[in-house]
Amino acid sequence: MSSDVVNTKRAKRQTAGPYGKVGNAINELDERLGVAKGGRTFMDKIFPDHWSFMLGEIALYSFVVLVITGIFLTLYYIPSTDLVTYHGSYLPLDGQRVTEAFSSSVNLSFAVRGGLLMRQMHHWACDIFVGSIVVHMARIFFTGAFRKPRELNWTIGTTLLILAIVNGFLGYSLPDDLVSGTGIRIAYSIILSIPLVGSYLGFWVFGGNFPGTTVIPRFYILHVLIVPLIIIGLVGAHLFLLVRQKHTQFPGKGRTEKNVVGTPMFPVFMAKTTGFLFVVSGVIALLGAFAQINPIWQFGPYTASRISYAVQPDWYMGFLDGALRIWPSWSFHSFGYTIPFEVLIPAVLLPGLLFNIAYVWPAIERRFTKDNALHNLLDRPSDRPKHTAAGVATLALLGMLFIASSTDVIANFFRLPLNEVLWAMRILVIISPFVAYPITWKICKEVQALHGGGKRKTANVVTRTALGEYVATPAPKYVDDEHQELDATPVPRFIVEGDEPESSGVRVADR
Amino acid sequence: MSDHDELRTPVSLQGIAADDPHLAPAAHNPQIVERVIAVTFVLGLLLVAGFGACYWVNAKPWTLGATMGGGLTFLGIGLIAWGKYLMPRGPFVEERHELANSEDDRNALAAAIVERGGGVVKRRKMLAGLLGGGLGIFGVVAMFPLLRSLGPLPKGTLFSTDWKKGTYLVDITGRRVHQGDLAIGSIVTVYPAGLENTDRGQAVDQTVLIRISNENFTTQKGRETWGPAGYLAYSKLCTHLGCPVGLYEQELQLLVCPCHQSMFDVTNGAVPQFGPAPRPLPQLPLYIDADGYLRSQDGYDQPVGPGFWERGASLS
C-alpha cells in the first residue's frame, strides 16, 4: 500500500468496508492482536438465563463497589496507632486522645465531602458481598452445580468466601473504635488458644503482647492490598473457569448435557448484566444514604479497659461469636499445660472443620454416589432429597449459631432471662440439624410427588355425557403463540435484511 | 485449519431472516415498553445530575446517596428492561465442546514430562537431589526471618503484670484510691500507679476495684487479708477471651463479661457461675497503708487473661 493514498481520510473511509469506524478499529486491532475470531466467539457466547444464576453477580458487583469505595477511603485513612488529640467537627470527641487511625476515620466521615456515604457504602457492600456469596454458594450446592467438571471452581469459591470473611474482619478493625478494638482483642485471644504455638503466633501477628503497635498497619496492608489482590486473582480464575467450562443450565426444552441454551453475550446478556451492576451499586448507595452503619463516632476510640455491652461482630462472623457464647467452659489443665478448649473448639476447630468439609464435599459426594460423570444439567433440589437435606441441616446449624450470637439482644427484646435464652440456644443449635434434615427430606419427597418426578401432569377435561356418565379426557394442549417457547437457534452470524444484496453469505466467505 | 475452526465455533454459517421470531422482542407491546424505559432513563439521568448538584452545594450525606443510588438504580432497571423486553428474545443455542482431549494427546503430554524430565532426573540423581535439598532447606529457613521478625518472643510477658508489692492503685486520671473514696456498692477500674495511660497498664494490668459492705471479707480460703475494708480487686481481663469484665451487678454480686456473658461470683473469689469462662478472675491482694491509700500486697498469683498453652495446669 502506498502511503499517499492511505493517509487521506477519504481513502481510510473507503478501505474501512461496510462497518465504518468500528470495522476499521477491528481491522487495526486484529492485524496486531488477532482478536476477531475470539472476539466474535465471545460475543456469541450463550448464557443460560435463570434468576438464580444472577446471585453470583450480586457478589461480583458488590465487590466492584467495594473496590471503588475502598480506593476512595484509602485516600483519607491513616493506618497509625500514634496518639493525636481530636479536634474535628464531632464535639463529643473534641480534645480526646485518640489514635490517628480513629481520628482519620472520623474525619473522613465528617470532614470529607461524600466521605460518610463512601464509608457506609463500603460497609454495606461488604455485608452484601459476603451475604450474596453465601446465597450463591447455596444455589450451587442445592442444584449440584459443583459436580464434575466444576469441583475446582467450587474450591475457588469456598476460598473466596473465607477471604471475604477475613477481609471483612480486617476492614472492620481498621477504624480502631471501641467495638472493633474489642473484636481485635478477641481475635488475639483466639490465636493465643492454639496449643503449642498460640502465644508465639499471637506475638508475631501483633508484634508483641496485645495490643501491640503494629496491628493496625499490618491489618491495613492486608486489607487494602494483599487479600484484595488474592480475591481479584481468584475471581478472575473463577470467571475464566466459568467461561471455559460454560455455564450449567436447568433441564428444559432442547437443553441437553451437550449444549447451552440462553441469551447471547452481546447485546442481551451484556445489557442485563450491566444494568444489574448499576442496580447493585444503586441499592448499596441507597442503603448507604438511609441506613446508618457502624457509627464509630458514637463508639469512641478503643482503649483496652473500655468496653460496651451488646457488642457483636458483623453478621458473617456471627456464627463464630455464637459458638463461643454457647460452648461450655471445658478447659484442659493437666501435665503442666493449658489447652483452652472453650475457645479452641468453637473458634478454631469448628470453622476449620466446616470449611474443610466444604472443600472436600465434591469428593465426598462422588465417593458416596459413585457418580463420576460430567454434569452440565442441574438438579432440582427436590430430586436429591438426601443431598438437599444435608445442605439445609448445615444451614440450620449455622443459622442457629448466628442467632446464638445475639442471646443478650433476644433476652432484652423479649424480656427473657439471659441464662435461659443461652441454654435454649445450646439445645436449639444441637437439635436444629437433626430437625432440619428429616423435614427437608420429607418436603423434597412431597415436591417430587407433586411434580410427578419433575414432569408436569397433564390436565383432564371432565365431561358429562348424555347418559349422565362423567368421562375424563386429556385436555387439548393450550397453545399460546406469544409465549410458546421456540426451538433454540444458533446465534446468527448476520441478519438477512430481505433484498439487500450485500447481506448474503458471500461476506462470510470473504472472511 | 478451517475444519478445526468450524468445530470450535459451530455457529451457523447461514443468516437469519429479519422477521425470524427469535429476533423479535420479548415484549408484547414494544412501543409502550420503550416509553417506560425512556421514563426510567430520564429519571435516572435527572437523579445522577442531581447527585452532582448535591455534591456541588455540599448537601447532607443522605442526599448524595439518595440521588446517586436512585439514579443508578433507575438507569440499571431501564437497561435491564431494554435487554429483557426489547432485544431478541431467542432462545439461542451453542454447543458445548468437550474440554477433554483425546487419549493420544494426554499420553503425549504425559510422555513429554515423564520421558524428558524423568530421563534427565534419573540420569543425574545426585544433582537433582542436591537441588531439591537446597530448595527444601531454603523453603524452611526462609520461614525463619519471615516469621521471627514479625514480633518478639513471648518469654515471660504473659505471666506477669506490673502489680508489685506496695503498688498504689490509681484510677484512669492517675489519682490514688483512698480508703474513703468508694462507697459500698461502688466499682472503679484501677491501674498500677504510673501505668494508667500505657498500653500495658490498660491491656494487661487493668483491675476492677469493688467495695462491699463487709470489713475484711474473705473471698476464699487463704485470702483472709486480701480484702481490707471491704475492698476487693480482681483482674479486669476475662479468662475466656480477655474482654474487660466491667459489668458489676451489686445486688447479685456478679461481675459479668459484656462479650460472652460469663458471670463471676464476686464474693467467692470470682469463680465463674455461668458462661464459657473456664477460670476465676485472679484476685489482687490489697492492703491499706498508714495514710489510708490502697496498695497491692503483691502481684497476681497467676497469669491474668485468657488461657494459653504454656500457662500451666494450675487453676488458681
Add this chain to the structure above:
Amino acid sequence: MTSSLVKRAAIFTFATLVGVGPLIVFASASGASGSPHTAYQTTRKNAGTPNSSKVTLNPSTGVVISYGNKYITYNAPSTALVTLGQALFLQNCASCHGTEANGVPANGTVGSFPDLVGLGPATIDFWVDSGRMPAADVRAVQAIRHTPRLNPAQAVAIAAWVNSLSPSYPDIPTPNLKNANVSDGAALFALNCASCHTIEGDGDALASDTFSPSLRNIPAFEVVEAVRTGPANMPRFTGNLSDQQVDDIVKYVTTEIQHPNNPGGFGLGGLGPVAEGFVGLLLGVGILILIAYWVGERQ
C-alpha cells in the same frame, strides 16, 4: 457575708468528715449483719456526704438546705412537705415498706421488702419519680420504668418524710449542664457506663432476669440520682466520680445518647451489628435477589 458562708461550709465539711465517716462503717457493719440471706449484702445507707464548697444552711435551724458547686446543686426537700409526704407514703408505699418505712409491712415477713430509712432523698425521689415505685408487679425481679403514678412534687414530698425519719444524703440533685464538657462525658461514659448500658445507651439483658435500662428517655437529674445512689443492681459512683465528672456524663447522656445526630441515616435502633446484619441481608441481599428474580428467567 461570704467569709461566714465559707466558714460555715468548712465547719460543716469537717463535721461530716468526722461524723459521717464512722457512720458509713457503722452502717455497713449493721447492714451486713441485718441481712437475712447473705452475709455480704451491700447496704446503700448514707450514700454520700455533702463535701462541697457551697453549703446553704437554714439560718434559723442550721439544717442544710442545699449544697453543691457550679456543676451540680443538691437541694434538700423542704421540711414543710413532711406531713404531705407521710400521707402519700401511707397511701402508696406502706403496704409493702411498712408504716415506719423500715421494710416491715403490717402483715408481711421481715426482710421481704427494703428498709428505706436513711437512704437519702435522692434514692426515694429516683424510685418514685421514674415510676418504678409504687411497683407495678411486686414479684418482678426488677422494677421497670413506668409513667409515674405520683407527680414530681409528690415524689419529693415522700422523700421529705422518709428523710425526716433519719436525715441522710445525697439530696435531690440539679445538674448545671452549662458548665459540663460533653467530650469528657463521652470518655467517662465509655469507661463507666457502656459496659452495662451499651455504648449507645440502649440497655440490655443482664444476669438472672435483670437488665440495664435504656437511657434514651431519662431526665438529667435522674441520671445524677442513679449514678450517686446506685439503684438496685447498678453500682454506685461516689468518691470515684466528682460532681464535675457526673455533670459531664449527664450532658453526654442528655445530648448525644438521647438525641443522636445520626448523620448517616436511620440509627437502626442502636442495636449495632445485629440490626445491621438484618438490614444488610434482608433488605440489601433480599431486594437484590428480588430484582434478580425479575431479571432472569423463571421456570
